[in-house]
Amino acid sequence: MFPDSLIVEFDRGLRTLFASATSARSHPDAGLTETELSDAERRHALGLMRVNHCGEVCAQALYQGQALTARNPAAREALRHAAFEEVEHLAWTEKRIRELGGRTSVFNPLWYTGSLAIGVAAGVLGDKWNLGFLRETEHQVGAHLDSHLQKLPLQDEKSRAIVAQMRDDELKHADMAEAHGAARLPLPVRAMMKLSAKVMTGTSYYV
Ligand SMILES: [Fe+2]
Numbered sequence: 001m002f003p004d005s006l007i008v009e010f011d012r013g014l015r016t017l018f019a020s021a022t023s024a025r026s027h028p029d030a031g032l033t034e035t036e037l038s039d040a041e042r043r044h045a046l047g048l049m050r051v052n053h054c055g056e057v058c059a060q061a062l063y064q065g066q067a068l069t070a071r072n073p074a075a076r077e078a079l080r081h082a083a084f085e086e087v088e089h090l091a092w093t094e095k096r097i098r099e100l101g102g103r104t105s106v107f108n109p110l111w112y113t114g115s116l117a118i119g120v121a122a123g124v125l126g127d128k129w130n131l132g133f134l135r136e137t138e139h140q141v142g143a144h145l146d147s148h149l150q151k152l153p154l155q156d157e158k159s160r161a162i163v164a165q166m167r168d169d170e171l172k173h174a175d176m177a178e179a180h181g182a183a184r185l186p187l188p189v190r191a192m193m194k195l196s197a198k199v200m201t202g203t204s205y206y207v
C-alpha cells in the first residue's frame with residue numbers, strides 16, 4: 001500500500017510544481033472586473049499573490065507528506081479534504097499572478113521539498129501531532145492572509161476576493177483539524193514555523 005501511495009503523491013507533487021491547477025468551485029473573483037492599478041500597485045499585488053501561491057505549494061507538500069504517514073482513516077480524510085481545497089487555492093492564485101503580468105516563484109521546488117519533509121516528519125509523530133501541525137499551519141496562514149488584506153491595494157478587488165475566500169477556507173481547515181483531535185504544538189515549534197514562513201514570504205515576494 002505504501003509504495004502505491006508514494007507513487008500517487010509523487011505524481012501529485014509533479015503536477016503541483018509543473019502543471020496548471022484547476023478549481024471545482026468558481027474562482028472567487030469570477031464576477032469582478034479588473035480595476036485600474038498604478039505600476040507600483042500592480043507590482044505590489046503581484047508580489048503578495050506570488051507569496052500566497054508559494055504558500056499553497058507548501059500546503060500541498062505538507063499535506064501530502066502528512067497523508068502518507070497518517071494512521072487514522074478520519075485524519076487521512078481530513079488531510080485529503082484540506083489538500084483538495086489547497087489545489088483550488090493554487091488555481092486561483094496562479095491565474096491572478098498571470099493576470100497581474102507575472103509568474104510564480106522560482107523557489108517553489110525548494111520550498112515544496114522542505115515542506116514535504118516536514119509533513120512526513122509530523123506524520124511520523126502520530127495523528128494528534130500531525131493534526132496539530134495542520135491546525136497551527138492553517139492558523140498562521142489565516143493570520144498571514146488577513147495581513148495581506150491590509151496590504152493589498154484597496155481597488156484590487158479581484159486579488160482581495162481570492163485572499164478573503166482562502167482565509168475563510170484555511171480557518172475551516174484549522175477547525176476541522178481541531179475536531180479530529182489536534183494537539184497544541186509547543187511554543188518553540190510554533191515560533192520555528194513562523195520563522196521559516198518569514199524566510200519563504202520574504203524571498204517569493206520578489207522572485
Ligand atoms: Fe490554502
Ligand SMILES: [Fe+2]
Nearest residue numbers: 138169170173
Ligand atoms: Fe488550508
